[in-house]
Amino acid sequence: MINKLERKFGKYAIHGLMKYLMLLYGVGLVIFFVNADFYVQWLALDIEKVFMHGQVWRLVTFLVQPIEQQEQLFFVLISMYLYYFIGNMLEMRWGAFRFNLFYFSGILLTILGSIITYFMYYWITGVGLSVGASLEYINLAMFFSFAVEFGEVQLLLFFLLPIKVKYLGIFYGAYYAYQFAKIYIYLGAKPFLVVVIPFLVGIANFLIFWFATRKSRRARRATIADLRRRYAYMQGVRTGEREGSVVNTAGTKKVITKHRCAVCGRTELDDDMLEFRFCSKCEGDYEYCMDHLYTHTHVKREPAGGLGGELLSEITDEVKKDDSGDDTIG
Numbered sequence: 001m002i003n004k005l006e007r008k009f010g011k012y013a014i015h016g017l018m019k020y021l022m023l024l025y026g027v028g029l030v031i032f033f034v035n036a037d038f039y040v041q042w043l044a045l046d047i048e049k050v051f052m053h054g055q056v057w058r059l060v061t062f063l064v065q066p067i068e069q070q071e072q073l074f075f076v077l078i079s080m081y082l083y084y085f086i087g088n089m090l091e092m093r094w095g096a097f098r099f100n101l102f103y104f105s106g107i108l109l110t111i112l113g114s115i116i117t118y119f120m121y122y123w124i125t126g127v128g129l130s131v132g133a134s135l136e137y138i139n140l141a142m143f144f145s146f147a148v149e150f151g152e153v154q155l156l157l158f159f160l161l162p163i164k165v166k167y168l169g170i171f172y173g174a175y176y177a178y179q180f181a182k183i184y185i186y187l188g189a190k191p192f193l194v195v196v197i198p199f200l201v202g203i204a205n206f207l208i209f210w211f212a213t214r215k216s217r218r219a220r221r222a223t224i225a226d227l228r229r230r231y232a233y234m235q236g237v238r239t240g241e242r243e244g245s246v247v248n249t250a251g252t253k254k255v256i257t258k259h260r261c262a263v264c265g266r267t268e269l270d271d272d273m274l275e276f277r278f279c280s281k282c283e284g285d286y287e288y289c290m291d292h293l294y295t296h297t298h299v300k301r302e303p304a305g306g307l308g309g310e311l312l313s314e315i316t317d318e319v320k321k322d323d324s325g326d327d328t329i330g
Contacts, residue, residue: 002098005097010097013100017091017100021087025065028065028066042061045058045111065134083143086142087103089146089149106142109137109203109204113137113201113202114198120193124194136202137202140206143168145209147168148166150165151165180192183196261291263296
């Protein structure tokens with residue numbers, strides 16, 4: 001379904017979406033310094049004012065997110081840079097259309113979560129409560145998605161301690177679970193539902209992403225584990241240096257290079273600026289320079305017989321499905 005939507009509406013996708021969102025953050029900073037109350041009075045997502053007073057612009061203007069009184073400007077700027085980096089990385093991985101779909105669905109789910117909060121509070125107290133929605137759940141869903149896609153990336157905690165993103169994702173998940181458990185234990189089921197249901201709705205785009213892409217993630221792990229030889233030209237080359245390893249062969253010098261284009265035969269010794277890549281669509285260890293990476297004819301061959309050949313065929317099918325984008329969302 002997403003592939004069909006992308007073919008039909010992909011040309012309308014906003015490329016570099018995060019830089020426009022950062023501009024909205026900048027507008028929020030200006031509003032905070034000029035008149036901190038203006039956002040709450042006229043721009044915040046107030047469900048009662050939207051539906052009872054016709055102030056429908058609040059469904060959009062709440063994205064102009066101001067900083068809180070207790071926040072320091074330095075940490076706000078660091079957060080802006082972090083989410084700008086995360087958003088750009090996800091757009092590079094998924095493509096502009098899928099990232100647009102992910103983020104805008106997060107906006108719609110945030111609005112839906114505010115509506116649910118309003119009516120659930122009415123169900124408990126008899127009076128509706130409009131809680132000004134923030135970008136917290138959108139950014140949280142984006143961070144969880146980044147932790148899944150780029151779990152091995154390291155960030156500097158407190159600018160000193162390197163820690164992998166996947167561990168930060170686990171920590172944040174455990175932190176929210178702990179907070180919800182406290183609410184349930186001390187306040188009961190109804191307040192728990194008021195808090196946890198809007199939370200789940202707010203990050204539902206991440207939950208959909210998590211379940212929809214689990215098959216492709218398994219295929220990528222299998223590819224790395226079972227087809228690692230694609231990324232090593234041969235065992236002898238793996239130990240070669242960039243400038244070549246010199247060995248003696250019948251009194252003559254033989255240079256073993258690390259890279260060699262399967263089309264033109266050039267190596268890293270021919271030009272220091274040459275870059276080489278393996279082709280994932282060629283069946284075998286075929287490496288190409290950038291001049292021939294996209295212009296060569298793909299090599300196809302029948303997989304070897306036996307159990308090993310069946311395993312290679314299954315993994316190749318999974319990789320092809322992953323390349324087609326059937327199991328990805330965003």
